[in-house]
Amino acid sequence: MFQITKLRCEYKENPIGIDWSVTPRISWQLLSDERDCVQAAYRIQVAGGSSFENVLWDSGKLNSEQSIHVELNQLKLEARNRYYYRVQAWDAKGNGTDWSTAAFFETGLADASQWQAEWITAPQQLMPQEDDRLPQLRTFFEVNGRIASARIYVTALGLYELELNGERVGDHYFTPGWTSYWNRLQYQTYDVTGLLKDGENALGVLLGSGWYKGYLGFRQQKNIYGSNRALLLELHIRYEDGSEQHILSNDSWQAAESAILMSDIYMGEHYDARLELDWTNRSQDGWQQAVTINHSKDIIIAQENVPVTKIERLKPIELLATPKGELVLDMGQNMVGWLSFTVQGEAGRTVELVHAEVLDSEGNFYRDNMRTAEQRVRYTLKGGEKETYEPHFTFQGFRYVLLAGFGDNVQADDFTGVVLHSEMERTGDFECSDPLVNQLHHNILWGQKGNFLDVPTDCPQRDERLGWTGDAQMFVRTASYLMNTAPFFTKWLRDLKADQTPEGGIPFFIPDLQRSYTEDSLEKNHSSAAWGDAATICPWTIYEMYGDTRLLADQYDSMKKWVSYMHEQGSHPYLWNTGFHFGDWLGLDSKPDSYIGATDRDLIATAFYAYSTELTRKAAEVLGYSEDAEYYRDLHGRVVNAFESEFVTPSGRLAVSTQTAQVLALKFGLVQGPAKERAVLKLKELLAEAGDHLTTGFVGTPYLNPVLTENGHNELAYKLLFQQDYPSWLYQVTKGATTIWEHWDGIKEDGSFWSTDMNSFNHYAYGAIGEWLYRYVAGIGTDEALPGFKRVHIKPQPGAGLDFVRANVETMYGGVASSWTRKNGGVMEVQVTVPANTTGFVVLPGAKLQDLQENGVPAEQAVGIHQVSAAEDGAGVQVELGSGSYSFTYPF
Template sequence: MFRVAKLRCEYKQNPIGIDVAEPRISWQLRSDDRDCVQSAYQIQAARDASFEAVLWDSGQRNSGQSIHVGLDGLLPEARTRYYYRVRAWNQAGKGSDWTEPAFFETGLLDSSQWQAEWIRAPRARFPQNSEICPQLRTFVDVKSPVASVTIYVTALGLYELQLNGQRVSGHYFTPGWTSYGKRLQYQTYDATSLIKEGSNALGAWLGNGWYKGHLGWKNQMEMYGTTTALLLELHIRYENGSEERIVSGKNWEAAESAIRMSDLYMGETYDARLERDWTNPSEAGWHQVEVIEHSKAIIVAQENVPVTQVTLLKPLAILTTPQGDRILDVGQNMVGWLRFTLNGQSGQTVELQHAEVLDAGGNFYRDNVRAAKQLIRYTLKGGEPETYEPHFTFQGFRYAKLTDFPDTIRAEDFTGVVLHSDMEPTGSFNCSDPLINQLHHNILWGQKGNFLDVPTDCPQRDERLGWTGDAQMFVRTASYLMNTAPFFTKWLRDLKADQTTEGGIPFYVPNLQESFSIGWGETSHSSSAWGDAAVICPWTIYEMYGDNRLLAEQYESMKKWVSYIHGEGDNPYLWNTGFHFGDWLALDSKPDSYVGATDRDYIATAFYAYAVSLTLKAAVALDQTGDAEYYRDLHGKIVNEFRSEFVTPSGRLSVPTQTAQLLALRFGLLEGEAKARSIQKLVELLAEAGDHLTTGFVGTPYLNPVLSEIGQNELAYKLLFQQDYPSWLYQVTKGATTIWEHWDGIKEDGSFWSADMNSFNHYAYGAIGEWLYSYVGGIKPDESQPGFRVVHVKPYPGPGLDWADTQLETMYGPVASCWKRIESNGLEISVTIPANAEGMVLLPGAKLDRILESGVPLKQAEGIRGIELVLDGVKVVVGSGSYAFSYQWG
């Protein structure tokens, strides 16, 4: 069996509304045979699924490329659906059948194509300070059978689209959060199934969202604008071939809605008695909208995957606290909202307030969410049972305090609705230790809670910003867990848009108003390790997904960031100026300080060198030969200056912290005696701390990977398995279901670290997930053959685990690395490599004559391309397929 599977266009299955000049197609191969390689492919495109009239044909192309294949020469037209199919040939010349048709549909392609006008509710009835969410509507008269109905829509603020009283899509928080002054997304929806002949009511709720509501921790609003507004076009294609375009304009009308207040931080107030009938044209209270001027040139098509209701959770119980509060326990720190059903009298109002934890006495605790009320207030219409869920807010919580609910309410009357960007799950990790499995669960749920359209630092308090430092620390872990390529494509375009003229990078993306200061230093941009998201994130996405186009898009931004650093201060090869967060929240900090003991100039220069090294790699990948020579020279000068400044004549680092050693070792800044002394110092520092970490945001992501790389793998495992403070498992033993901001967010005595900055869903320290996948499991990409075209499988078994099972869905297909200890000091390693890819498998501690593959000597096994004895075992080069290696250690 040889076939083509999993067709995708721009990472998505049958996307509509894409605005790319040259759409890219990816597919996977399936084969029962080992060592399957694609030798050729053919793609056809047509405007009909039957392919009776082929519009574009690649012909049989002799190529092994199966990801990001551009349809060169096809010139897509706006608002057009294109069907495509693929077939391929293997290395023996055997061809597959054509795939079933897939499709992509273009959007408007050009912002000048918009004919609609921006409309808002009339200011006379909705003054600027009004908290009420308006409803906007019009009526569409359909007089003959339709072939298709497509809606193109965006908003200032958030919108929820309705057609004939039904929600048009399962997408939430649209149009998403972008750098609104420079980029504003629109969405495309197929509404054919919702339209009917005759009169159709088309409308939208508008919410403040990120655009106009509270944002940041200074109780500020209107960061981007002072009014919500809608821009919409509905395109009808009739069966008779004619077309009609319905656009937002002065013929629309607006009214107050039952949503009396909705805010991302504060929650939502809803009065069901005030619900309106979208479909009743004679209903009172509707008034003509106002047309406003706002740029359409900044509008771009949806880039990220949408936020959806991904998971539904059934609560565990309703508790009564010692203080007498009724508390609903969902059982998981989650992000989204509660859907509930109740019956009561008209005018009765109930409230839900949300929190992450209970205090040591078992009482409801919400001090750590600061000014974010996270309050849902619902007033009943009365009569029949009523079901409600919010529209334009989300909460970070495990517990909800129920106020004025009926005594008869039950846990089963509530559902936890988990919302996040609908990224495809790609990674799984399981092992013999349940606490480590819970840690992995916590890392995954930290990503779920914080990847809601942008990579936020935390999802519950009055902050929820796209901090660049957190994003770059976690991007590789995130990309093991889920397909993050579309997610980071959108976010990196905002980063590039918000980059300063000089090349500086904001602390958070999208950036806020320039008047919004964080309160530390004189600038709101360009801290080392934070601004380095500009180089770390695009390079990581390139490695993980082979996305050359995104790397090329971001390349100038990468160069500008390096140029910004290069121009700071008097010495172009050291970075010793500006504001830096340093090793944020490290445990070796001074009392009453958030900044760790590692010298900030040291961190800045180390990351300067790292940024240049990644920009050099990008230049090589993009065939920018001249740039590559420049960055190679620059990198050498920075490393030399680093050594001159921070390495003593005797070869010792002048900064004696765990993080200092980690950065120097991870970034390749030392060699010879200095490297050996740094390794020795790191081990000594860990021993002085009782084999515990003292690192913060900057050092922690590199701790275990560095230890495994320098021959201290057992020490890395020892750190992983520590259960007392500070450690990853300390949080697990305290009942955590996500990753905490502080190692001791809850102290041993049950008290809290602080109230001002103590998130219990803060993914940065979850970067240990990268080590679980790439060292314990051993799965890594190859930077010269990115996207896992070449898969490195080099597991690092260690004390405390009997087995580990690591799975990863790559662009080429599923990769697996499973190892387990067997009796008589033996090891069994099972590996799966997808078709059209190659595996570089390192069998640790193996001797060549003792290795069996599926019961036969290694040299007799099918699919083996090469065998090499290396320092730490045997390296086996394999083609695609599943392999089972077994041998005795040593």
């Protein structure tokens, strides 16, 4: 068996509305039942139809191993066209596949000049700007003839939902998404061919405030990006006779008040079903002429990110009465999305749902940590039959829901939790012999589900929900093990680049909430070390995980500007010792009443200055900028030397005696020789002083366990993992957490809470331990020289406390798997899978050459194995092998 599967264009399956001006890239996977399968050649055909009778371009047979991000650079694209493609491949033995199943991509509108529609909104007398009630828009049009295809191209200032002839258009939510609205605004494309009918058709749109003009940030601000909700829409109908009809948003449309009295991301939604209008009814009163407004079309871009969709549904596990007598639903999982519910009663009756994450120590409903975010949904019944409702333009972060007004007959089965997040493909899975660690992995995954809703938010429940750069860079690699994050981060990083200050500074969160910077705000709103370094860490990580050179090239200037910004900040050109920094945020070694850990902030800033410079050098080498690479190599050396002069004593000791200081110096290669040895010993000593517990915060924690494992103290890393008392990852698990907390002790041992001003129970930063689980415990890693898992590294690190580990990661090439099991009789079994068209480099810890077997035969004799030798560190055997599944056994 040798075949092609999983064709993708720009990471997506059959995308429509892609940017026609950028050369599309396609990827595919190979399946083979033979080991050591490497692609030797491929052929691509692109056609105007799925039958390939009209071939537009044929690559011919090209000798190449490339099967991901293959640019169709010889194909001349036109806007608003669908292109079908298929692929053949040949392996090194000359075996060929059949043609793959046809896939397609479809281009969107050409550019701003092609938009014929006008921005429209409700007239001010109908919908005053200060009014919270949401507008709806509609138009009627005739269809006459046999339709070949129909597409809606649409965006909004605010959020929108579409209906065509009473049917919802598409399965996307929170469109057009949150971008740097002053610079970039996405539009979406929908295939509505099947929703049109002969004769009169009705097209309706609901507009929401969303991030654009709703509450956003810490100061209860509204209208940050603008004060008008508005729509820009074009419906293009192609008839089989070749003619076209365009339905455009303009002042011929009508506007009316909707039944949504208020909808806000933080506050929730109020809906009065008695006020519903049948917008498909021409004769119904309440409609006025829409008005046009002036707004730029030059900023409009095609959809980049994957959409937010309904991912899964959860049923409540309990309907309980609290000691205070309140009726509360327990969803069993801290989730993000909303409740869909069914209710029946008299007209005018109002039911209310209030959302929270936890109960207090007495079992009562607790929401003080929400700050000003109400997370409240109100629904007023129209009366009569059963009514089913779910919100439109708000989402909540919650496990518990306080119910009011539902009456005595309410049942848990009347409610369904709808989980929403960006529709990223699930790629990672981890399981081990310890159920608490498995729950930890579950919590990490659900932290990502809850916070990757169009942007990587810090938390999804209180009045914040911002794309904090520090949290994103800390978690990006873990996130990319768990899900395919490439399109998600592509869009977010382009917003980061758009919001970067002229001097190269990076706002604390992306998208930013201010358009310009004044002198008194420069040190308050952007460019903290470890936060701004998202500009370099995130694109480099995506390059490593997905082999995406294009994104690296797109972000390269942003990376350079960030390094240049740091270079200009310090009183010394190779130290960063000025400005505001969050430091080791929430470090446990902080002073009383301080959120900032004890690690010297100048040390942290200079350490990240060195790290970002090194990543920019690597990017320059990948992109072929040799002069830049040499410049950054020299700059990196100077920063490292300055770090040593400033923070390492003549005797080789780090002057800052904290866990995080040792971790950063070791992780970023800032100490060598005796100084490195002293840092390792000091880290071990500091951990012992803390009872083998961490004291690190946001900056140090992501690197702590990897540094221990990389420096010969894997057993100590495992010890930290298995701690169950405060502070530890499993402490949260023993307290019933189903996501990752913001604070190690969000709920204290006595059941009381951390401060109400900042105590999220869904905050993924500390979930960065997931990288260690995948990359070190299971051992699945990348290769910088052959990124995207073209060369798979598997080096499991068994430790005390686990009897088995199994992990799988779906890469661009296919599934990578690693598992290890301690068998009876002191035998270790390690099973690995390397996908076709890749090679593997496997290190088996504790193995000896003479004892190593693969499926019962000496390893060096097994098919697919290229080389077997002693590991470089002398602590095992390294095996170079081709694709396939292998099972190794050896005494351990």
